[in-house]
Amino acid sequence: MSSVISELPAMDATRFQHTPFYCEENVYLLCKTLCENGVADATASDLFVVFISNEKKQVPLWHQKASTRADGIVLWDYHVICVQRKKESDSEPLVWDLDSTLPFPSPLPSYVADTIQPSFQLFPEYQRFFRVVHAPLFFKHFASDRRHMKEPDGSWTAQPPPHQPIVSQDGVLHNLSEYIAMSSADTLASLDPETLREAISQKLGVLVSHTQLQDLFTKLP
Incomplete structure (x- = not known):
């Protein structure tokens, strides 16, 4: 496993399927591939979708990558x-972001510093929340x-991926809106082990603020 880890910084994001504007499906396939090629545990126990x-x-x-700015x-x-x-x-948790210009993957602390930029002063309505x-x-x-x-009119706003749409194991056709619905009122008040253990076992996981994100990954059971 150590040899695999040492190779991770050199991994090429183009080896993974990527369809612009369909990040949720890209990550679904990314996680599957990481499990299949041995970079992640075969059961995906070490992977979290955020x-x-x-x-x-x-x-x-x-x-x-989609930006036109420097x-x-x-x-x-x-x-x-x-x-x-x-x-x-x-080692630090690793972030796999197919849309990022940062190293692939990136250690979580550097990804947060460069992509989230928590020190940058934002209006409250632009604060980011994270569903893990x-x-x-x-x-x-x-x-x-x-x-x-x-x-x-039924036309696509962006060309869809070539594979079939993702259907849940119990036959649900669409629930993306549940995953991206976020409110500050729903973020975890505490990251104590029992709360985390219960939250991470739920279908929609746990919702945290940008100030809790790194702490969350150090305290997950």
Whole structure:
């Protein structure tokens, strides 16, 4: 495993399937691939899918490939990344963001510093919230029929991925809106072990603020 970890910084994001504006499906496939190629645990126990959004559905993130600015800032309605946390390792959690210009993957602290830029003063309505969902539960429950990417006349706002839409194991066709619904009132008040253990076992995981995100990954059971 140590040889695999040492190779991670050199990994090429283009080896993974990526369809612009479909980050939730990109991350779904990314997690599956990491499990299949041995970079992640085969059961995805060390992977977490992280949705980033807010009530305004306007979240500023830096160092994004879609940006036309030198600082790489984009105002997404929501974004999705994967965070890998290996229990047996002392190394920092790793962020896999297919839309980022940062190293792939990036250690969580540097990703937060460069992409979230918590020291940058934002108006309250632009603060970012993070829904952290354990990947095995995401594989089981997530569904998207891509309706959010269609105009009223049925045309696509962006060309969809070539694969079939993702259907949940119990047959649900679309629940993306549940994952990106975020409010400051729903963030965890405490990161105590019992609260975290219960929250991370839920379909929609746990919602935290940007000030809690790194702490969360040090305290997950």
